[in-house]
Amino acid sequence: MADSRDLDIVLFGATGFTGGLTAEYLAAHAPAGLRWALAGRSPDKLARVRDRLVRIDPALADVELLHADVSDAASLAQVAGRARVVITTVGPYLTYGEPLVAACAEAGTDYVDLTGEPEFVDRMYVAHHATAERTGARIVHACGFDSIPHDLGAMFTVQQLGAQGPVTLRGVVRASGMFSGGTFHSAMTAMSRARQMKQASAERRRAEPRPEGRSSKAVAGKPHRDRLLGFWLLPMPTIDPFVVARSGAALASYGPKFRYSHYAGTKTLRYAAGGAAGVASIAVAAQVKPLRNLLLGRIKQGDGPDASRREKSWFTVDFVGEGDGRTVHTRVSGGDPGYDETAKMLAESALSLAFDDNPTTAGQVTTAQAMGDNLLGRLQARGITFQVVD
Numbered sequence: 001m002a003d004s005r006d007l008d009i010v011l012f013g014a015t016g017f018t019g020g021l022t023a024e025y026l027a028a029h030a031p032a033g034l035r036w037a038l039a040g041r042s043p044d045k046l047a048r049v050r051d052r053l054v055r056i057d058p059a060l061a062d063v064e065l066l067h068a069d070v071s072d073a074a075s076l077a078q079v080a081g082r083a084r085v086v087i088t089t090v091g092p093y094l095t096y097g098e099p100l101v102a103a104c105a106e107a108g109t110d111y112v113d114l115t116g117e118p119e120f121v122d123r124m125y126v127a128h129h130a131t132a133e134r135t136g137a138r139i140v141h142a143c144g145f146d147s148i149p150h151d152l153g154a155m156f157t158v159q160q161l162g163a164q165g166p167v168t169l170r171g172v173v174r175a176s177g178m179f180s181g182g183t184f185h186s187a188m189t190a191m192s193r194a195r196q197m198k199q200a201s202a203e204r205r206r207a208e209p210r211p212e213g214r215s216s217k218a219v220a221g222k223p224h225r226d227r228l229l230g231f232w233l234l235p236m237p238t239i240d241p242f243v244v245a246r247s248g249a250a251l252a253s254y255g256p257k258f259r260y261s262h263y264a265g266t267k268t269l270r271y272a273a274g275g276a277a278g279v280a281s282i283a284v285a286a287q288v289k290p291l292r293n294l295l296l297g298r299i300k301q302g303d304g305p306d307a308s309r310r311e312k313s314w315f316t317v318d319f320v321g322e323g324d325g326r327t328v329h330t331r332v333s334g335g336d337p338g339y340d341e342t343a344k345m346l347a348e349s350a351l352s353l354a355f356d357d358n359p360t361t362a363g364q365v366t367t368a369q370a371m372g373d374n375l376l377g378r379l380q381a382r383g384i385t386f387q388v389v390d
Contacts, residue, residue: 011038014046031351041069083109094117101128123204139364140370147239149337165323172231174317228327234265310335332386345384358372
């Protein structure tokens with residue numbers, strides 16, 4: 001059915017900041033002959049995005065502009081019915097995301113997004129995984145900095161370790177760069193919904209089958225100093241460890257007993273304490289509606305830093321894997337995590353789903369499960385480094 005569709009990729013949300021960067025990335029790096037379109041509510045805003053793309057490649061003057069609105073199910077069904085893959089940057093996903101997931105699952109259309117919202121991902125699994133399995137759609141959440149460096153970095157580390165028995169893995173994130181306005185809004189929404197997030201997780205656990213004869217879990221670590229890496233570690237309350245654990249459950253190569261812990265790393269105890277205090281303060285503010293609204297009003301969705309500031313940003317994720325009496329240290333590294341590299345990861349995820357010979361999967365799947373080595377190779381070719389550290 002997908003071969004009969006007239007569009008390879010549709011990008012929904014190109015009028016936003018990260019969506020615009022994703023459109024520009026596709027304009028500069030998409031393969032010749034890519035059949036793609038921009039979708040959104042405002043034809044005028046979409047036309048302005050297309051004008052920017054024409055400055056990159058004059059041939060893009062013919063890129064089609066499609067009407068799509070999350071409040072108009074028919075418009076989403078029409079978009080999903082024409083596309084092989086739909087990209088969406090429209091968040092917070094808990095507020096705006098489900099109608100498009102539902103449309104893609106029903107149409108058998110592959111779907112990628114940037115969400116870092118655990119509640120949204122769990123609710124989409126419960127509501128739409130079975131439909132996507134039936135139609136053959138691959139629903140792949142968290143295809144940006146949440147959670148590709150962590151998910152594919154863990155996969156890469158497991159491959160380098162090559163253990164046959166239990167594997168213990170920790171990932172340590174360090175970064176210099178601004179988070180996006182959309183990321184901040186999504187994080188504040190998630191922090192304000194702790195009870196609902198816990199409920200969604202429990203509903204998913206009841207619905208999701210467990211691997212037979214194997215186990216894979218995210219383990220909450222404790223603050224401590226890592227002697228191997230030389231960093232102070234703070235547990236990271238993000239979606240990333242859950243994504244990694246789901247890849248571990250899906251892929252037998254992670255071994256019979258896989259455990260993953262996820263941290264932020266700092267060079268000094270003072271920075272670690274300051275970071276913990278900052279996260280705690282934001283978490284408290286998220287529970288108080290006036291404070292939450294004040295913070296959300298100060299950081300707008302769709303805004304972001306200019307190119308010169310993004311060029312100075314970077315990220316690293318160090319992994320330490322242990323198994324069969326061996327230890328391996330790997331690192332994933334790249335440029336600006338919140339914007340440039342996120343746009344790259346999202347676009348390459350869609351291109352991989354559209355064109356690569358990937359494993360046969362369907363339903364809600366992780367990047368490691370759906371695209372694995374193909375996506376890793378694409379990102380390496382575009383400057384994101386995966387390496388073993390001596």
